[in-house]
Amino acid sequence: MTGTARWVLHVDMDQFLVAVELLRRPELHGLPVIVGGRGDPTERAVVSTASYEARERGVRSGLALKLAVRRCPEAVLLPVDFPVYEAASAQVMATLRAHPGVVVEVLGWDEAFVGVETDDPLTTALEIQAEVLAATRLHCSIGIGDTLVRAKVATDFGKPQGTFFLHRDNWLDVMGHRPTTALWGVGPRIGQRLAAIGIETVAQLAASPDDPLVAAFGPSTGPHIGRLGRGGGRAWPDDTPWVARAHGRETTYQADLLTRDEVAAALGELAGRVVDDLAREGRAATRVHLKVRFAPFFTHTKVRKLGAPTMDPAVLAETALALFDALGDDRPVRLLGVRAEMQPPAGGY
């Protein structure tokens, strides 16, 4: 037997929300299916997940439902059903943790990093795919890498229902010619700013010294982006239980809010829900954030430290309304959000 090594598997469920819906609606198999909002294309909402058939018609996550049905009029539209997906997700994660000798770091509803020590990570990946399928009747793709970033990026090349390897020896062969935005953690804005300093591709980023990156992005983000380009960074998952830093609630209103009274009532309702979330965990708020999107398109965020940590929804709502008034803007309100940062638990995060 050859020596074992540590590998990171990135397990990602295929078209997760749609796949869960197909379990209870098998007759929809092979059809363009879209899960989003309340399933009503006339409402303000976006696509959460589209089936592969719908993706072929140009429907993507984040696309407005109105536009999605215009692109794919024959699509079957389903409302988002959170409790069902949460239950399926819990089943998936429990299946991963049941594999002998693994360390599991959950990334979201439908994905997780799995650390394994083995001389044959591909066999482990195939075993995990089979175990998840047997337990949940759901398919997943698995990226295998020697770092978290490489495993995460690899998954897309394995979709659907496949696997893909990315490690230090093939990273630049596979990724070098691609735009920097192909990296996990490099979005359109950072991509633009990299291009402005002459870095267009992953290979160019990987070859860049830290200095210009620090100058452009700061002492922490700069070197971090450079590491992303080399596929470097953390090489082992962290299974420490997750502790929330903040809780927030936001709502897009189907009809814009036009008066201060409407805004006040909406803030009271949002603040009440935030307070419920905090109370459930026995946590105290330290700062309140208000997010407002005016019609059309303009987002404004305000932050204020509370005089004393509070879990009184009236105080939270008053604080948020004071912040709103301070904006001094009387345009129609399309979205409101209230978020509370929380005191760290004893012992810190």
Added chain:
DNA sequence: TCTGGGGTCCTAGGACCC
């Protein structure tokens, strides 16, 4: 033409203190 709702982490710049 229309853009959800839940989060995380980082930076810039000003205030304030020693």
Added chain:
DNA sequence: TCTGGGGTCCTAGGACCC
């Protein structure tokens, strides 16, 4: 009257992720 360096806290906002 003008001038420091360093540190910390706070506000406001940016960017990214699923």
